Amino acid sequence: MKNKKNPLLDIKNLNILYSTKNGEAKAVRDASICISKGEIVGIAGESGSGKSTLAYAAARLLDKSAKVTSGEITFESTNILKLSEIQMQSIRGAKIGMIFQNPASSFNPLYKIGNQIIEVLTCHVKITKKQAYEKAANMLKTAGLEDAKYIMKQYPHQLSGGMLQRAMIAMALMCEPKLLIADEPTTALDASVQAQILKLLKDINANTNMSVMLITHNLLAAAKICDRIAIMYGGRIVETGTKDEIFNSPSHPYTKGLIDCMPDINSQERYLKTMQGEPADIISVFKGCEFAQRCPECMKICAKHTPPVIEISQNHFASCWMHYKAEVKISEQC
Ligand SMILES: Nc1ncnc2c1ncn2[C@@H]1O[C@H](COP(=O)(O)OP(=O)(O)OP(=O)(O)O)[C@@H](O)[C@H]1O
Ligand SMILES: [Mg+2]
Known part of the structure; x- marks a missing residue:
């Protein structure tokens, strides 16, 4: 777009x-x-x-x-x-903050949640441990974990999947990315x-x-x-x-x-x-559109040439030969 x-x-x-x-x-x-x-x-x-x-x-x-x-x-x-x-x-x-599919593998099982969240901030910002602790508690609350001070004292295995995902979001938000x-x-x-x-x-x-x-x-x-x-x-x-x-x-x-x-x-x-x-x-070297073999609307050109990105409307782009006409706008990006 x-x-x-x-x-x-x-x-x-x-x-x-x-x-x-x-x-x-x-x-x-x-x-x-x-x-x-x-x-x-x-x-x-x-x-x-x-x-x-x-x-x-x-x-x-x-x-x-x-x-x-x-x-x-x-x-x-x-x-x-x-x-x-x-x-x-x-x-x-x-x-740039990141959260991953499986929060259990993103936390170190040997450290309490609170210490791991605080570390994100102390790595990037000059801040006292007490201030970082307060911020971590606030972020956990923002992420919907009201009993933040209790959560911070837990090890990852002591939280449910949903709680861990919220803790992961709190960790990603610590530096306000x-x-x-x-x-x-x-x-x-x-x-x-x-x-x-x-x-x-x-x-x-x-x-x-x-x-x-x-x-x-x-x-x-x-x-x-x-x-x-x-x-x-x-x-x-x-x-x-x-x-x-x-x-x-x-x-x-x-x-x-x-x-x-x-x-x-x-x-x-x-x-x-x-x-x-x-x-x-x-892995194989192929020409044309990668979807051609499965495409119900495949045409001859699709197997030979990668389709350009075509502007369908102002914010809408598709890379498909079906929309190609002499007057279409070819875009650099989808
Ligand atoms: N470390 C790696 N070494 C070799 N090939 C990889 C590696 N990581 C990903 N791939 C390959 O690159 C392609 C894209 O993988 P990617 O993980 O980005 O897909 P995805 O859309 O995120 O899939 P999923 O929905 O399963 O997470 C796949 O064919 C995958 O096998
Ligand atoms: Mg993936």
Whole structure:
């Protein structure tokens, strides 16, 4: 999307490879996405589509086997790919907070929750331990854990999944980051806790103007809180649009397929719909659109040439030959 009003994070034409024993896995291909100040952007797509790789790249937390081969990641006008690790450490945690799918593995089981949360602040800001303790207690309350002082004295295993996820959010908020990257923050939680955590993220965004990149494979979760949604398939962003555009006028056959597969509580169908075919093979060298083999609307050109990103409307982009006409606007980014 070209929503370049007050850009906070601007990812342009990013390509990321993983070296594997079977060859190079092209996990992110030519991905471009911009997140404005105060905006919540969802990145959705099936497992292996490259969502986490894109998110980790934005915080420069990629695995050692990953290599950014080209592209730019600009955060507050600085290309963070050019920063040293020491420079990056002053941004990560302080300006870019992260929460992960499985909070249990993000906390050290040997230390009390409070000490781990406080450490985030004392690493970045000159502050007394008492002040950091007070702030941690406040953040835990903001994250919906009213009995904050009790929680701080607990070890991770003593909290439920929902409580740990809230503690993780409190930890990410300690330095009041401008951008929160949330990688599947509700996947491990039951439906009612999921809804509470999503509401919490939305409330924090409304109260602090913090931008959020929400990674999810659940389109409904994205629909609940996101201003815009980007759909990833086979490492590429194939469509972006506002929540209404994605749900009411999906313009990429993969997005249409995802929406078709969403469970409908009123349906008389006994079985859930599934999308035909296998996920994209990101190791083989292929030409054309990565979705071509599964696409019900595939044309000859789709197997030969990667489709350009086409502007469907002002905030709505899709990378699909179906929309190509001589007069369409070709965009640099989805
Ligand atoms: N450390 C790694 N080494 C090699 N390949 C990797 C590594 N991490 C991820 N990949 C591959 O890169 C591709 C994208 O992975 P990624 O984790 O970004 O997908 P995802 O969309 O987040 O999936 P999920 O919904 O399952 O979390 C996948 O094919 C995955 O197997
Ligand atoms: Mg992931």
